[in-house]
Amino acid sequence: MKLFVHGREGVDELSALSDERVLYCGLRHGVQLPYECGIGKCGTCTAVLLSGDVRSRWPQAPGYERIRPERHEILMCQSVMETDVHIKVRPAIKPPAPLPVPEVLEGEIANQKLLNDLVVAFDYRLSRPISFLAGQFISVSTDAVCGFRAYSMTNFSDGPTDRLSFVVKNVPDGEFTxxxxxxNHDGETLVGFGPLGRAVYSSQIDGDFIAMAGGTGIAGIIAILKNASLHGHLERYKAQVVFGLNRIEDVFYLESLNAYGAMHPTLRVMVTLVDDDGVDSLQSRFPKLEFARGFLHEASAEWLRELTEVSVAFLAGPPPAVNASLKMLVGEKKISARKIRFDKFG
Ligand SMILES: Cc1cc2nc3c(=O)[nH]c(=O)nc-3n(C[C@H](O)[C@H](O)[C@H](O)COP(=O)(O)OP(=O)(O)OC[C@H]3O[C@@H](n4cnc5c(N)ncnc54)[C@H](O)[C@@H]3O)c2cc1C
Known part of the structure; x- marks a missing residue:
């Protein structure tokens, strides 16, 4: 079956795999399509269906709230082609760096372990290596649960790798979690698609940077810190990282962040907790971290004034946290929106 993508530059004629989602087909061929989450939540990947038939894999997806059916709009991430299909798309946001072309992934779960009662870490061992940039994510699916879920890699590699690492937070009544x-699911198969996402750290970045993460948004930020640390970025420049959590029970990854703080005097890390019970005990356990009470964008606003020339800011996490942090960085810190790279986890 063929997918024809009509854009400003002309028409791309692409061959689709059986049961392939329109979004994944286009991205797999290297076509720049608009998307954010890639799994049905955000509604960014709309397109106008010019001709042909598509079937929705998940008609209840929240993203459909942004669709105008009277204009023949479809949600590309949930649409599977039933005939040859022509779609019209608006231009995608230009990526901040050349990005690897995403592909269909196969592999199995390995090294699954609990980090605390609410957070699990696992590796995805791929049947063949892929390249990705620090800060990117993939979508994964298992036969046991309907649909894809997106997870950010906590690792990064300068070359192709067959191991992707994740941290996943338990969501009450969430199907996948x-x-x-x-x-323990070690050895069980996952299919995936990726790498996805534009909130990437790349070697072209020169200068001080800010990174702000809400909850499991820290996954991609950890990969960015690993990359910046290994490539000497933190020897030349400063960085401020804010990690926002709700309660002390949600705390994870503080050992790694504390270790990066100890390794790099140029790096300051603030952990914000909405509910501050027990912060004193954390401060004595993690002396390189700074703690503050409140929502991440409010608790860190004054603290972030230290960096006056920011070359780039990374944001990741739930949409309310990312939106509020974006507003603060643009409105109060006067950072140009062009310098801000974000992924919303919803
Ligand atoms: C870019 C991005 C990166 C993310 N990175 C991380 C991360 O590193 N760690 C982490 O813990 N979380 C991450 N998330 C959140 C993660 O993708 C899941 O939403 C979360 O784990 C909850 O999944 P759940 O199935 O348990 O919850 P649910 O509430 O059951 O489902 C969550 C989402 O799954 C999809 N979905 C649900 N039901 C169906 C269905 N029937 N058919 C098709 N799709 C369905 C929808 O998109 C839904 O909103 C990320 C999200 C995004 C968008």
Missing amino acids: DWLFDK
Whole structure:
């Protein structure tokens, strides 16, 4: 089956795999299509269906709230082609760096372990290596649960790698996380698609940077710190990282952040907790971290004044946290929106 993508530059004629989502087909061929989450939540990947038939894999997806059916709009991430299809798309946001072309992934879960009662880490061992940039994510799916879920890699590699690492937070009554947390799934198969996402760290970045993460948004930020640390960026420049959490029970990854703080005097890390019970005990355990009470964008606003010339800011996490942080960075810190790279986890 063929997918014809009509854009400003002309028409791309692409061959689709069986049951392939329109979004994934286009991205796999290197076509720049608009998207954010790639899994049905955000509604960014709309296109106008010019001709042909598509079937939705998940008609209840929240992203459909942004669709105007009277204009023949479809959600590309949920649409599977039933005939040859022609779509018209608006231009995608230009990526900040050349990005690897995403592909269909196959592999299995390995090294699954609990980091605390609410957070699991696991590796995805791929059947063949891929390249990705620090800060990117993939979508994954198992036969046991309907649909894809997106997860950010916590690792990074300068060359192709067959190991992707993730941290996943348990979501009450969440289908995928209920399945994942139920038992150890080492050896079980996942299919995936990626790498995805534009909130990437790349070697072209020169200068001080800010990174702000809400909850599991820290996954991609950890990969960015690893990359910046290994490539000497933190020897030449300063960085400020803000990690926002709700409660002390949600705390994870502080050992790694504390270790990066100890390794790089240029790096300051602030952990914000909405509910501050127990912060004193954390401060004595993690002396290189700074703690503050409140929502991440409010608790860190004054603290972030230290860096006056910011070359880039990375944001990742739930949409309310990312939106509020964006507003603060642009409105109060006067950072140009062009310098801000973000991924919303919803
Ligand atoms: C860019 C991005 C990166 C992310 N990175 C991380 C990360 O590193 N760590 C982390 O813990 N979380 C991350 N998330 C959140 C993660 O993708 C899941 O939303 C979360 O784990 C909850 O999944 P769940 O199935 O348990 O919850 P649910 O509430 O059951 O489902 C969550 C989402 O899954 C999809 N979905 C649900 N039901 C269906 C269905 N029937 N058919 C098709 N799709 C369905 C929808 O998109 C839904 O909103 C990220 C999200 C995004 C968008």
